[in-house]
Amino acid sequence: MASTSTAWIPVRCVGFPLLRSRFLRTSWFRESRHSHFQPVAHQFKRCQNPRDQRSIRVRCFGKARTNDSFNSLLNRRFQRFQMAEKLSTSEILNQIRSSGAVGSGGASAAPSGDAAPSGDAAPSSDAAASDATGSVPTKSKVTSAAKAPGAPASVLDSIRAKGGGVAAKAPSPKSAGDAAPKGASSILDSIRSKGGSAAPASKPVAKKPVPSKPAVPAGDLPSAADMLKAARGVESGVSAVAGKTASPVKPPAVRIKKPASTVKTSDRRSVAVAVFFTPFAMAWWLFSAASSVFLLGCARFMMPNVLVEPPTKFKIGPASDYPPDTVSTKWKAARGVWVVNTDQYNGNRLIYALASVCTHLGCTPGWLEGEQKYKCPCHGSGFYITGINFEGPAPRPLERVGIRISEDGMLEVDKSKKFQEEMGQWEDPASYFQVG
Amino acid sequence: MHGKELTEHVVFGLGWIYLILVVMNAAWTVRSYKSRRHFELPEVFGGAEVPTAGIWAAYTAILMMIATAHFTGASNPDDFLLTMPDVIRNWINLMANPVSFFAASTGLFCLMIMFRRWLVQDHIGWLLLNASLVFTALSMTDYDFRQIVGKPDNVPIVAMLFIVGFFTWLYFKKAVENDDRIDQGRPLLEQENNEKVLVWPDLVYTELICMVVVTAGLVLWGIALQAPLEEPASSVKTPNPSKAPWYFLGLQEMLVYFDPWLAGVVLPSIILVGLMAIPYIDFNKLGNGYYTFNQRKFAVITFMFGFLPLWVAMIILGTFLRGPNWNFFGIYEFWDVHKLEALNNVNLSEYLWVYSPLNSMFGGLPTAPAGAGALEGAGYIFLREGLGIVLVLMYFFALPPILAGTVFRRFYLRMGFLRFMVLANLALWMASLPIKMVLRWSVNMKYIVAIPEYFFNI
Numbered sequence: 001m002a003s004t005s006t007a008w009i010p011v012r013c014v015g016f017p018l019l020r021s022r023f024l025r026t027s028w029f030r031e032s033r034h035s036h037f038q039p040v041a042h043q044f045k046r047c048q049n050p051r052d053q054r055s056i057r058v059r060c061f062g063k064a065r066t067n068d069s070f071n072s073l074l075n076r077r078f079q080r081f082q083m084a085e086k087l088s089t090s091e092i093l094n095q096i097r098s099s100g101a102v103g104s105g106g107a108s109a110a111p112s113g114d115a116a117p118s119g120d121a122a123p124s125s126d127a128a129a130s131d132a133t134g135s136v137p138t139k140s141k142v143t144s145a146a147k148a149p150g151a152p153a154s155v156l157d158s159i160r161a162k163g164g165g166v167a168a169k170a171p172s173p174k175s176a177g178d179a180a181p182k183g184a185s186s187i188l189d190s191i192r193s194k195g196g197s198a199a200p201a202s203k204p205v206a207k208k209p210v211p212s213k214p215a216v217p218a219g220d221l222p223s224a225a226d227m228l229k230a231a232r233g234v235e236s237g238v239s240a241v242a243g244k245t246a247s248p249v250k251p252p253a254v255r256i257k258k259p260a261s262t263v264k265t266s267d268r269r270s271v272a273v274a275v276f277f278t279p280f281a282m283a284w285w286l287f288s289a290a291s292s293v294f295l296l297g298c299a300r301f302m303m304p305n306v307l308v309e310p311p312t313k314f315k316i317g318p319a320s321d322y323p324p325d326t327v328s329t330k331w332k333a334a335r336g337v338w339v340v341n342t343d344q345y346n347g348n349r350l351i352y353a354l355a356s357v358c359t360h361l362g363c364t365p366g367w368l369e370g371e372q373k374y375k376c377p378c379h380g381s382g383f384y385i386t387g388i389n390f391e392g393p394a395p396r397p398l399e400r401v402g403i404r405i406s407e408d409g410m411l412e413v414d415k416s417k418k419f420q421e422e423m424g425q426w427e428d429p430a431s432y433f434q435v436g
Numbered sequence: 437m438h439g440k441e442l443t444e445h446v447v448f449g450l451g452w453i454y455l456i457l458v459v460m461n462a463a464w465t466v467r468s469y470k471s472r473r474h475f476e477l478p479e480v481f482g483g484a485e486v487p488t489a490g491i492w493a494a495y496t497a498i499l500m501m502i503a504t505a506h507f508t509g510a511s512n513p514d515d516f517l518l519t520m521p522d523v524i525r526n527w528i529n530l531m532a533n534p535v536s537f538f539a540a541s542t543g544l545f546c547l548m549i550m551f552r553r554w555l556v557q558d559h560i561g562w563l564l565l566n567a568s569l570v571f572t573a574l575s576m577t578d579y580d581f582r583q584i585v586g587k588p589d590n591v592p593i594v595a596m597l598f599i600v601g602f603f604t605w606l607y608f609k610k611a612v613e614n615d616d617r618i619d620q621g622r623p624l625l626e627q628e629n630n631e632k633v634l635v636w637p638d639l640v641y642t643e644l645i646c647m648v649v650v651t652a653g654l655v656l657w658g659i660a661l662q663a664p665l666e667e668p669a670s671s672v673k674t675p676n677p678s679k680a681p682w683y684f685l686g687l688q689e690m691l692v693y694f695d696p697w698l699a700g701v702v703l704p705s706i707i708l709v710g711l712m713a714i715p716y717i718d719f720n721k722l723g724n725g726y727y728t729f730n731q732r733k734f735a736v737i738t739f740m741f742g743f744l745p746l747w748v749a750m751i752i753l754g755t756f757l758r759g760p761n762w763n764f765f766g767i768y769e770f771w772d773v774h775k776l777e778a779l780n781n782v783n784l785s786e787y788l789w790v791y792s793p794l795n796s797m798f799g800g801l802p803t804a805p806a807g808a809g810a811l812e813g814a815g816y817i818f819l820r821e822g823l824g825i826v827l828v829l830m831y832f833f834a835l836p837p838i839l840a841g842t843v844f845r846r847f848y849l850r851m852g853f854l855r856f857m858v859l860a861n862l863a864l865w866m867a868s869l870p871i872k873m874v875l876r877w878s879v880n881m882k883y884i885v886a887i888p889e890y891f892f893n894i
Contacts, residue, residue: 336672338835356672361696366761370774377676379692380762382779391779392762393692396888422888424806 137294293377310335312416319411319435327367327385337401337413338367338374341435345386345426350434353401353413354387360394372396388421397421400431442513451506453573458499459565464562465492488559491854495566497880519577525768532766535877537757538870541749548604549737552729556609564605568598578768584756588661593682593755606742610727611736618728626726676760676773685754686747692762692870695883695893703865710862714739717859719850734847742866781882784824817887824885828894831868834861 017198188357275281316339322328328339343349356364356374373390374383381392388397402417411433419431426432470488477484502518509516548555555561572594575581585594614625622628633639666675680688690699722731729736759765760773788794789801804816818825839860840848848856875881885894 038683167476276713333670333672361700363678366674366676368774371776375761377761379688380779391781393694395695395883395886395891395893405563432593 004140044178141185162374205334313412315406315410315412316353317410319351319405319433322411324349324435325385327369329367331413332367335413335415336364337415339411339413340385340387342385344384345388349435350432351403351411353403354398355401355415355418357399358394359389359398360392400426402430403433405433441515441582442519442577444510444513446576446582447506447510447513447516450573450576451503451510452505453569453576454499454506457569457573458496458503461492461496461566463581465489465496468492468559509591515850516577518574520574520768525578529766529769532757532764532769534753534757534764534873537753538745538749538762538873541745542870545741545745549609549740552608553612556605556612558623561605561609564601565598568601575767580770581767583771584767588664589682590755591661591702593751596682596748597752600744604744608729609728614726614728615730615786618730624726677758677762679754679758682751682755689754689758689868690749693869693876695891697891698894703869706862706865710865713858713862717851717855719855738863738866746866746869779880781876781880784827784884785820785886787879787881788823793841813889817889821885821887824883824894828885832861832864835864 025081075190076200103363267404276285314335316331322339322341324341324343326341331337331339331353337353338356339351339353341351342350354374357362358376358378358381360376360381363375365374365381365383367373368375372385374385374387376382376392376394379393381389381394383389383394383398386397397420400419400421402419403412404412404414406412417430419425419428451589469487471487471488474485475488477486505518509518528602572585576585584590603786617624649691679685687699687704690703692700694703718735720732720735722728723735756767757764759769760775763777765771765775765776782791785801789798802816802819804813808816836857840856844856844860847859851859872884875884883893885892887893
C-alpha cells in the first residue's frame with residue numbers, strides 16, 4: 001500500500017478519531033437497539049479564534065434526535081469519554097449542562113452546523129462520492145454507513161465525505177478511493193483530504209484545487225511549510241464555516257490550544273507551573289520522593305544490626321594436628337577452609353588454609369584424595385594440592401586465607417584476609433605458617 | 437553385570453511401552469492399507485508387488501510378540517534376554533566424548549538439511565519415531581541409563597527431545613511442500629487451505645479444552661512423579677554433579693569454556709538482544725506468513741544452528757552426558773566420582789611464552805619486577821597477552837569488513853553498513869562458542885586472553 005508507508009502521522013489530530021473508532025467498535029454501542037442515537041460528536045473541526053488568530057478546536061457534541069433518557073445517558077458518557085483530553089471542570093460542567101439543554105431544547109445544541117445528525121451527513125457523503133471519485137464501491141459503502149451511523153466506518157466516511165464535499169474539485173483519490181477505514185493510514189488520509197479540501201474553500205477566488213500540497217506522495221515526509229500551510233488552510237476554511245453557522249445560544253466545549261511551537265517569555269512561568277505546581281506534576285514529585293526515601297531505607301539493610309555468622313577468626317588446634325602432605329577437610333563443612341600441609345608450592349614445608357570456594361563461579365569443590373586434587377562439581381575446574389588451577393575454566397588459583405600461630409601455640413585462621421596467588425600475595429608471611 | 441539390575445517392574449513397564457507401540461503401529465498399518473501403496477520385491481524374492489501395509493503388519497506382529505515376552509518374562513528378570521546388547525553399549529560408551537557428541541550433532545544437523553526432502557516423507561518420519569522409541573525402550577534395560585533418564589528432573593527433557601524432533605520435522609514437511617508449490621507456480625499451502633474460522637466459539641473452545649487437558653496432565657504428573665527434594669542447602673556443600681535447571685544447561689556448558697562474566701552475562705545478553713534484533717536485520721521480505729526453506733535459507737539455517745546444535749544439543753549434553761565433577765560420561769556408563777580425565781588447560785600466552793622457543797630467549801612469561809607500579813604491571817600484562825588481544829580485536833573488527841568484501845558481499849550491499857555490522861557481530865559472537873569449544877578440545881586452550889589480575893579472560 002502506498003499510503004501505509006507514509007511515516008508522518010499528525011498525532012494531535014489522528015489520535016483522537018482513533019480512540020473514537022475504537023470506542024464505537026464496542027458491540028455495546030453498535031448493536032444497541034437505540035441505534036437512532038446519532039454519535040455525530042466525532043465531527044470536530046478547527047476554527048479560528050477571532051481574538052488571537054490561533055487555531056482552536058471546536059468539539060461539537062451530538063444531539064439526540066429523541067429525548068429519551070437512555071440517549072441522554074449515552075450522550076453524557078460520550079462526552080465524558082471525549083473529555084479524556086483534559087478539560088477544565090467548568091468546561092465539563094458546561095458541556096453536561098449544554099447537552100441537557102439539547103435534550104430538552106431540540107436542535108439548537110450543534111451550533112457549528114457541521115455536527116448535524118446523520119441526515120446531514122448522508123447527502124454530503126453522497127456528494128463526496130460523486131464529486132471526488134464517483135466510484136461505486138465507495139458510494140455504496142458511504143450510503144450503508146449512513147444507515148448505520150454508529151459504526152466506525154460511518155464515522156470515518158462521514159469525515160471523509162465532509163472533506164470531499166467541501167472541496168468540490170479537491171483531487172483526493174487516496175482518501176476516497178481507499179474506502180476501508182481500517183488503520184491509521186486511512187484516518188490519516190481522511191484528515192489529509194480534509195486539509196486538502198479546506199484549502200480551496202478558504203480561497204474560493206483562486207479556484208485552485210491545490211492538488212499536491214496536502215496529498216503528499218506516499219513515503220515522503222511533508223515539509224514543515226506544507227504542514228503549516230495545510231493547517232492554516234484548515235483553520236481559515238473552517239472558521240468561515242463556523243463563523244457563519246455559529247449560533248448565539250450556547251457555545252459547547254471550546255478549548256483554546258496554544259501552539260507548542262512558539263515559546264514566548266511569558267510562557268516560562270507557565271512551564272514552571274506545569275513542571276512543579278500542577279496536581280499531576282506534584283503527584284509525580286511526591287511519588288518520586290517517597291520512592292527515594294523507601295530505597296534509601298532499603299539500603300539500611302546492608303548494615304544489619306546482628307550478623308548471624310560464625311566469627312571469621314577461629315583456632316584450629318596445634319600444627320601437629322596437620323601431618324605433612326595432607327589436606328584436612330575437617331573445617332570445610334563448618335568454616336569453608338581446607339588446612340593444607342605441603343611442600344609442593346615453593347619447596348618449604350608450609351601449613352596454610354585455602355578457602356573452599358571455586359574461583360570460577362563460587363561453587364564448593366571437593367578434595368579428591370586419590371587424584372590429589374580439588375575438583376569442582378559445577379564446571380569441572382581442577383586445582384592441585386597447592387591450590388593452583390590446572391584444569392577446567394577456573395581462571396586463577398584458590399585463595400588462601402590468613403593463618404598465624406597464636407599466643408597459646410594454636411594455629412588461628414583469619415577468614416577476613418584473602419591472599420591471591422596471581423597478585424603475588426602468597427609471599428605474605430600472614431598467608432602461611434612455616435613448619436620447622 | 438548389567439542384566440542384574442533389571443527388575444520385575446522395569447520389564448513389566450517396558451511391556452506396556454511395547455504394547456503402546458503395537459497400538460500405534462496397528463493404526464499406522466490401517467492407514468497404510470487404506471492408502472493402497474505398493475512396492476516391488478527385489479528380483480531375488482520374485483519381484484512381486486506387495487502392499488506396504490504388509491511390512492507394517494509384520495512389524496506390528498513382532499512388536500506384539502516382544503510385548504508378550506515382556507509380560508510373561510517379567511517374573512524372572514535376571515534371565516531376561518531382550519536387553520540392549522553389550523557390544524552396542526560398550527561401543528556407544530567408547531564413542532562418548534564431547535568432541536564426537538558435538539561433531540555428531542552438527543553432522544546430523546547438516547544431514548537433516550541436505551536430505552530434508554527424504555526426511556519429510558510420512559513413513560520416514562514414522563520410522564524415525566519408531567526407531568527412537570525402540571532405542572529408548574531397549575536402553576531402559578540398562579541400569580545407568582535408567583538412573584539418568586528416570587530422574588523426575590529429566591522426564592520433561594526426554595519429552596522435549598521428542599517434541600523438538602516432531603516440530604522440526606513438521607517445519608521441514610511444510611516448507612518442502614511450499615517450496616515445491618512455489619517452483620511449480622501453484623498456490624501456497626496456507627493460501628489453498630485457508631479456512632477461516634471464528635474466534636468464538638471455534639478458537640476459544642479449543643483453547644479451553646487445551647487448558648483443561650494441560651491442567652489435568654500437570655496435576656497427574658505432579659502426583660505421579662514426586663519432586664526430588666534434597667537435604668537443606670549448605671553454603672559449603674555443593675551437590676556433585678551440580679546442575680543448572682534444564683533450560684540453562686546450555687549456559688552451564690558455555691561456562692565450561694568461557695569466563696563467568698562472558699558466558700554468564702555477556703553471551704546471554706547478546707543472545708537476547710540478538711533475538712530481538714532479528715526483525716530489524718532481516719532484509720528478506722519473503723517467507724512472511726508461510727513455511728518455506730528455499731526462500732530463507734540463511735535465516736533458517738542460522739537460527740536452527742543456534743537453536744539445535746548450540747542450545748538443545750547442549751541441554752542434552754548437560755542432562756544426560758555430564759556426571760560427577762562435570763566429567764563426560766557415556767549414556768550407559770557408571771557415574772564414577774573418581775573418573776580421571778586429563779584436562780590440563782593452557783592459556784594462549786603460555787603457549788606463546790612458555791611452550792615455544794621464546795621461552796629460552798626471554799625466560800617464560802613476562803612478569804613485572806617486584807615493586808613495579810600499577811601502570812608498569814599493566815604494561816607487562818599487555819605484553820604477555822598481546823597476541824591474544826590482537827587476535828580477539830581482529831576477530832571482531834577485521835573479520836566483518838573481510839566478510840563484507842567476500843562471502844557476504846551480497847548481504848552487505850543489500851543491508852547497508854550498520855545492519856551488516858550488527859549481523860556480522862551477532863554471527864561472530866555465535867560462532868565464538870563452537871570456536872572456543874574446538875580450541876579447548878583440540879589444543880586444550882584455556883583462555884585466549886587471560887588476565888586473572890583484573891578478572892578479564894576471554
